[in-house]
Amino acid sequence: MKQVTVPVISNAEIIPQVHLLSLEAPEIVAVAHPGQFVMVRCGESHDPLLRRPLSIHRVTETGQIALLFGAVGRGTWWLSHCRKGDHLDLLGPLGNGFSIQPISRSLLLVAGGIGIAPLVFLAENALSAGYPVTLLMGAQSASSLYPRSLLPSHAKVAMTTEDGSEGRLGMVTDAIDDLVEQIDQVFACGPVSMYRSMATKECLAGKPVQISLEMMMGCGLGACYGCVTRTKRGPRQVCHDGPVFELGEILW
Ligand SMILES: Cc1cc2nc3c(=O)[nH]c(=O)nc-3n(C[C@H](O)[C@H](O)[C@H](O)COP(=O)(O)OP(=O)(O)OC[C@H]3O[C@@H](n4cnc5c(N)ncnc54)[C@H](O)[C@@H]3O)c2cc1C
Numbered sequence: 083m084k085q086v087t088v089p090v091i092s093n094a095e096i097i098p099q100v101h102l103l104s105l106e107a108p109e110i111v112a113v114a115h116p117g118q119f120v121m122v123r124c125g126e127s128h129d130p131l132l133r134r135p136l137s138i139h140r141v142t143e144t145g146q147i148a149l150l151f152g153a154v155g156r157g158t159w160w161l162s163h164c165r166k167g168d169h170l171d172l173l174g175p176l177g178n179g180f181s182i183q184p185i186s187r188s189l190l191l192v193a194g195g196i197g198i199a200p201l202v203f204l205a206e207n208a209l210s211a212g213y214p215v216t217l218l219m220g221a222q223s224a225s226s227l228y229p230r231s232l233l234p235s236h237a238k239v240a241m242t243t244e245d246g247s248e249g250r251l252g253m254v255t256d257a258i259d260d261l262v263e264q265i266d267q268v269f270a271c272g273p274v275s276m277y278r279s280m281a282t283k284e285c286l287a288g289k290p291v292q293i294s295l296e297m298m299m300g301c302g303l304g305a306c307y308g309c310v311t312r313t314k315r316g317p318r319q320v321c322h323d324g325p326v327f328e329l330g331e332i333l334w
Pocket of ligand 1: 130135136137150151152153155156157158159196199295296297299325
């Protein structure tokens with residue numbers, strides 16, 4: 083884990099209220115693993131005091147990382163106004179990240195809304211290692227779907243929208259049953275309601291399913307115990323023991 087001050091390369095609103103921020107951060111790229119996150123200082127003073135956790139969205143061979151974030155509150159609003167040439171203070175990479183089982187042959191990645199953030203990095207890594215990847219994305223409507231042009235070109239893509247404006251009508255979890263039969267391992271990122279629904283799906287019973295749990299977080303380093311979740315193995319810190327857990331391990 084490193085603390086670095088890095089320049090902003092670009093910051094664009096690619097979906098309403100959702101920004102794609104690119105940073106020159108070779109020290110982080112060198113050790114980053116899909117599913118890990120960075121703690122970002124969101125201000126020039128000590129207000130807001132706490133850094134905000136954001137998943138590593140993608141990395142490039144030339145040392146850039148991208149973060150994809152929804153501007154939902156004070157910290158991310160400040161971040162959404164950063165411009166090329168500004169500098170950001172990052173701590174990372176943090177957390178455990180996803181792990182692909184050696185016996186897996188085909189992977190399903192399930193993204194609920196902004197949950198696409200860590201899954202693009204995972205998809206790119208898995209594809210370059212030779213795994214076939216199906217990426218299932220769900221959003222409220224076509225206008226809030228992550229742009230298809232930014233997805234890895236070799237991934238098979240399926241989409242759902244709650245208003246039926248693109249892809250299948252319904253929730254992202256409704257589409258899992260049709261896709262999962264030939265799949266050896268599932269990875270997911272989205273809201274807790276999505277995980278709860280996945281935990282009750284018969285078609286996922288017995289399959290390895292890893293989820294990235296997003297909880298309010300204080301330090302990101304395992305020091306403050308602000309992000310403890312209940313698991314079958316007892317309480318676990320999302321920042322230190324996660325954010326990636328087996329779906330069946332969490333007590334909802
Ligand atoms: C490991 C991890 C990775 C994350 N990766 C991403 C990512 O890649 N992209 C992204 O958009 N968001 C991600 N989040 C959520 C992100 O950290 C919060 O949206 C952010 O901290 C909000 O900060 P804020 O100051 O803008 O909002 P605040 O003013 O702090 O809060 C605004 C609203 O956001 C909610 N919120 C705050 N923190 C979180 C949180 N940690 N999780 C869920 N809801 C929260 C609050 O309940 C409130 O409703 C991640 C969270 C974790 C724990």
